[in-house]
Amino acid sequence: MMFSAPSTFGTTSTGFGGFGNTSTTPATANPMKDFEVINPPDDSVQCLEFSPAALQQDFLVAGSWDNNVRCWEVQRDGKTVGKAQQTMGGPVLDVAWQDDGTKVYMASADKSVHCWDLGSNQKVQVAAHDAPVKTVHWIKAPTYSCIMTGSWDKTLKFWDTRSPNPIMSMQLPERVYCADVDYPMAVVGTANRNIIVYWLEQQPQECKQIESPLKYQHRCVSIFRDKKNTPAGFALGSVEGRVAIQYINAPNPRDNFTFKCHRSANGTPNGFQEIYAVNDIKFHPTHGTLATVGSDGRFSFWDKDARTKLKNSEAMEQSISCCAFNNNGQIFAYAVSYDWSKGHESYNPQKKNYIFLRPCVDELKPRTR
Known part of the structure; x- marks a missing residue:
């Protein structure tokens, strides 16, 4: 059984050790000197997800284009x-943990979603679509639990996995491009810049459709919480x-805003600014600040308030193709791998994929005003 062995590390400390990566990775590949995850995927890393608070230890799963979840x-x-x-x-x-930490749901371009039981190390199919499945999320409501799957077949489905x-x-x-769930809210972004908000209490139902405030195709979405x-x-x-x-219901219309990120700072010699895709957004679980990662190979931390x-x-x-925070916000994980934003001609098979871990709790603290 995968998770039956007791941890050899004390569970009293919440610290995540100091810096000092001893790997032989060249400094150019790890400019932030972060901890390197061993045996990373052999192809582009699509998704990262840390285990929920129900598990005392931190486990990280990654789904990639080599068809594997590690x-x-x-x-x-x-x-x-x-x-x-x-x-x-x-x-x-996409991947999603069950809230008790016993199972991981894996959504694939093969049009299926499988449940990986970590205790027995077995997988079983629990959902199907007519096209690749782009998103999977676990929903734990007081009266029901299920998984939500979004596909390029232009459907959103909810499954009792039995x-x-x-x-x-x-x-x-349109086709699902991105989604997020934070009970009782779900947000789904589709092609043609559609955004649909769902309310999950009692049973899932559409709450409102919002036209995207962004002019171009969206790529990632992440729900945030208010002061309450x-x-x-x-x-x-x-x-x-x-x-x-x-x-969703802005107290003041000025609370809704957009900001630029993942662009070349000084422009290029010919005066144009290089603009890169935002590949992933995650909110810090305790500070409420956020991280963005992009095709420029950088991560940025922001205070939206x-x-x-x-x-x-x-x-x-x-x-940087995707990122994740662990459940208490001590660790920031990010994956460095080609995201195909510049087409196949810029793909370099010699370049390795990396997943790095960074102690982050202080860097994401809001600054005192």
């Missing part, structure tokens, strides 16, 4: 131990180096 244990000194992996029939486009048929299937205006710790709105990232902060940038990383060798 799982590592992250130890308190920053070292990683490879635990297990599962193979799907196509590239893995039944072969969905509890509910909703037709969408209630899901209140979302951040939306686009291919055009811009993020929109959007409240103060509308300030907290940190900008050095540039990596390749794009």
Whole structure:
């Protein structure tokens, strides 16, 4: 059994060790000197997700275009131990943990979603679509629990994983590009810049459709909470180096705004600014600040309330394709791998994929005003 062995590390410390990566990775590949995850995927990393608070230890799963989902244990000194992996029939486009930490749901371009039982290391199919499945999320409501799957077949489906048929299937205006769930809210972004907000209490139902505040195709969405710790709105990232902060019911219209990010600072010699896609957005679980990662190979930390940038990383060798915070916000994980934003002619098979871990809790603290 994968998770039956007791941890050899004390559970009293919440610290995540100091810096000092001893790997042989060249400095150009790890300019921030962060901890390197061992045995990374062989192809572009599509998604990262840390284990929920129900598990005492931190486990990290990554889905990639090599059709595999890998799982590592992250130890308190920053070292990683490879635990297990599962193979799907196509590239893995999304992963989601069950809230008790016993299972991982894996959505694939092979049109299926499988449930990986980590105790028995077995997988079983629990959902199907007519096209690649782009998103999967676990929903834990007081009266029901299910997974929500979004596909390029223009449907959003909700599944009781014990039944072969969905509890509910909703037709969408276009293919699903991104989604997020923070009970009782779900947000789904589709092609043609559609955004649909769902309310999940009692049973899932559409709450409102919002026209995207961004002019170009969106790529990622992440729900944020208000001062009362209630899901209140979302951040939306686009291919055009811009993020929109959007409240569902804005107390003041000025609370909704957009900001530029992942662009060349000084422009190029011919006077044009290089603009890069925002590949992923994640909110810090305790501070409420956020991280963005982009095709420029940088991660940035932001305070949306103060509308300030907290940190900008050095540039990596390749794009940063996705990121994640662990459940208590001590660790920031990010994957460096080619995201195909510049087409096949810019793909360099010699360049390795990396996943790095960074102690981040202080860097994401809002600055005192």
